[in-house]
Amino acid sequence: MSCDFTRTALHGYLDGELDATGAAEFERHLESCRECTTALGAEESLRSSLQRSGLYESAPVGLRKKIRAGLDAATAPPGAIRIPAWRWLAVAASILLVASVFWFAWLRPARDSAASAPFTAAEIIDAHVRSLQPGHLTDVASTDNHTVKPWFDGKLAFVPPVKDFADEGFSLVGGRLDVLGGQNVAALVYSRRKHFINVFVLPTREPDTPIHPPGLRQGYQWRHWRRQGMEYCAVSDVSDSDLYELAQLLYQ
Amino acid sequence: MSGSDQGKGSDVLDAQDRARFEQLVLPHLDAAFNLARWILKSRADCEDVAQEAMLRAYRFFRGFHGGDARAWLLQIVRNTCYTWLEKNRPVELMTEFDEELHPQPSTSPEALAIAGDNRERLTRALETLPPRFREVLVLRELEGCSYKEIAAITAIPIGTVMSALARARQRLQRELTHASPQEASREL
Numbered sequence: 034m035s036c037d038f039t040r041t042a043l044h045g046y047l048d049g050e051l052d053a054t055g056a057a058e059f060e061r062h063l064e065s066c067r068e069c070t071t072a073l074g075a076e077e078s079l080r081s082s083l084q085r086s087g088l089y090e091s092a093p094v095g096l097r098k099k100i101r102a103g104l105d106a107a108t109a110p111p112g113a114i115r116i117p118a119w120r121w122l123a124v125a126a127s128i129l130l131v132a133s134v135f136w137f138a139w140l141r142p143a144r145d146s147a148a149s150a151p152f153t154a155a156e157i158i159d160a161h162v163r164s165l166q167p168g169h170l171t172d173v174a175s176t177d178n179h180t181v182k183p184w185f186d187g188k189l190a191f192v193p194p195v196k197d198f199a200d201e202g203f204s205l206v207g208g209r210l211d212v213l214g215g216q217n218v219a220a221l222v223y224s225r226r227k228h229f230i231n232v233f234v235l236p237t238r239e240p241d242t243p244i245h246p247p248g249l250r251q252g253y254q255w256r257h258w259r260r261q262g263m264e265y266c267a268v269s270d271v272s273d274s275d276l277y278e279l280a281q282l283l284y285q
Numbered sequence: 286m287s288g289s290d291q292g293k294g295s296d297v298l299d300a301q302d303r304a305r306f307e308q309l310v311l312p313h314l315d316a317a318f319n320l321a322r323w324i325l326k327s328r329a330d331c332e333d334v335a336q337e338a339m340l341r342a343y344r345f346f347r348g349f350h351g352g353d354a355r356a357w358l359l360q361i362v363r364n365t366c367y368t369w370l371e372k373n374r375p376v377e378l379m380t381e382f383d384e385e386l387h388p389q390p391s392t393s394p395e396a397l398a399i400a401g402d403n404r405e406r407l408t409r410a411l412e413t414l415p416p417r418f419r420e421v422l423v424l425r426e427l428e429g430c431s432y433k434e435i436a437a438i439t440a441i442p443i444g445t446v447m448s449a450l451a452r453a454r455q456r457l458q459r460e461l462t463h464a465s466p467q468e469a470s471r472e473l
Contacts, residue, residue, distance in 0.1 A: 044451045048425065050432045074394035076454060079461075083426040086404040088411070092318035096332055100314065103340045108303045 038062055039072045047076050133251075150257055150264070151235070152214035158253050160211050161231045161268045164220065170229065171207030171222055181208045185219055193219035193234040194263070196283070203230070203279050213266075223279060230269035230279060237264040244280045247273045256280045298346060306346050309354040314339065316355055316428055317362045323423040324366040326412045330373075331366075338365035356434045363420065363438055370416065377416060410460035418453035425450055 038059065045051040046059045063069055109120075134155065164170050173184040182195040188210055197205040206222040211233065218235040237259055244258040255268040256276050260283075267280050298306075317338060321331035342361045349357055370378055411419055420439060424430040435450075436443035 040451050041447055044454070045432075045447050048432065048447075048450070050447065071393065075458065078394040079454065079458060080426055082407060083422070086407050088404070088408065089315075089427045090319050090322045090328070091315040092335065093332070096318065096336060097311075097314060100311070100336055100339045103336065104303060104306065104343055107298060107340065107343055109297050109299050 036066055036068045036072075038066065038069050043069055043073055043076065047073065047080070150214075150266070151216065151237075152233075152266070154248055154250055154255065156213050157233065157255055157266055157268050158251055160213060160220070160233065161253060164209070164211070164222070164231055165229060170209070172209035174207040176205050176207075178205060181205065181221070184208060185210075189217055189219055191219075191236040191263075193221065194283075195221060198223070198279065198282050201278070201282055202226075203282065225269070225271050225275050225279070228269055228271045230267055230271060230276065232265060232267045232279070232283065235264050236262055238262070239264070244277065244284060247276065249273075258284060260284055298343065302343075302346055306343055310339075310342055310346070310349075310358050313355045313358050317358055319427060320359055320362050320420065320423060321366050323411065323427075324363065324416050324420055325369065330369070334365055334369050335362065338362040341365060353434060353437070356430070356437045359424070359428075359430075359434075359438045360440075367416075406461065410457055413460050414453065414456050418449075418456050421446070421449050422453045422457060 042051065042055065042059045042062075046056060051059060063073065173181055175181050175184075176197060176199065178195040178197045182192070185193055185195075185208060193208075195205070195208065199205070203223045203225055206224050206229065208222065209220050211218050211220040213233055213235065216235055218233045221232040221234065223230040223232065239259055241261065242259045244256055248255045248257070253268055253270055254273050254276050255266055256273075257264075257266045258280065259265070265280070265283060267276055267283070269276055314335070318331065318335045321335040321338065322328055325331045325334060338358075338361050342358050345361065367378070411422065414422070417439075421435055424435050424438060430438065432443055432446040435441075435446045441449060
């Protein structure tokens with residue numbers, strides 16, 4: 034094989050990529066070059082084999098489906114905010130929220146039925162968080178239990194025990210009315226090193242209980258107990274040991 | 286290696302992009318799959334790589350400003366295949382592309398016709414070629430790409446597509462007709 038054309042122009046000719054002049058020139062060459070004639074025949078035969086042998090492999094149907102799913106996942110839905118990371122965080126947060134609401138409102142009370150508190154953990158924490166919003170902490174702001182206690186008089190059908198424990202490190206800040214589980218309750222507010230503790234008090238007919246083990250949700254702790262016809266729930270973001278200390282003081 | 290048309294993939298695509306992609310690019314999935322299958326020589330691997338390439342193409346879709354969607358897609362498929370090979374089978378990429386043409390006796394069209402008649406043998410012969418030979422043959426003979434498209438897809442200068450094809454065809458002929466009896470029996 035010595036003819037230069039077999040390496041180049043022959044392929045251009047075979048592939049229809051030569052311009053008119055080049056093609057005509059090659060055809061003239063073919064008339065006189067047996068080598069190129071044979072080679073062209075071989076290439077045409079090879080091409081026909083390649084094209085006739087069913088070597089082309091089409092994509093399986095399943096792949097098309099998978100790709101479409103992938104495309105959908107990478108496409109923002111119409112009208113959506115075009116910040117994907119933000120969007121996914123929001124989606125995750127909503128799922129978490131729904132799950133935790135379900136947990137608090139449904140599963141927790143069912144599990145805690147032994148304690149049979151008339152309110153849910155979610156309600157306690159909501160009430161606590163709401164109280165920390167500006168202007169919501171107290172209806173009567175006083176460190177004096179003799180001011181706070183009479184304030185409740187006439188506003189509730191019971192008299193909550195109000196004591197100040199400033200000497201023990203829990204200063205009475207005041208009191209307010211709140212609603213838990215559909216009932217009016219007294220909320221006593223104590224402060225502990227700039228943290229606030231809400232103690233919800235409402236009457237109960239259930240027998241006394243010890244101070245129950247702490248509950249912990251969303252970074253807030255609570256302690257629940259019953260004592261002398263009153264139901265108590267102390268909730269705060271202070272440590273559980275602080276909360277337990279206050280619970281013990283109230284329990285006495 | 287990556288083409289200038291690929292642009293950046295940072296944009297979030299909306300329903301309009303999705304519809305355009307479906308219309309312009311997705312119809313070339315078979316071409317994408319076929320090219321990946323022949324570069325990687327494996328159906329199982331090529332399914333993953335073709336899928337990855339398609340999703341990559343979608344991410345880059347804002348960088349596609351019209352023109353030959355098939356060539357644009359196949360360029361991404363090819364790059365994805367080579368990245369995969371570099372990671373998983375680097376040995377296959379060590380074959381030199383600019384292999385010298387060895388003088389060889391002309392093969393008669395009849396002998397080639399007989400050898401090429403066997404699909405298994407043809408497949409085996411194609412798979413024996415280095416990937417850079419195989420891809421130009423597949424693009425030209427199975428995909429029917431023009432030299433211009435082959436140049437765009439494989440990032441080789443258009444002036445050398447013809448000689449690349451010449452070398453690839455010569456190698457294929459050699460594999461087909463000069464397979465030793467040992468190799469022939471291994472096919473079974």
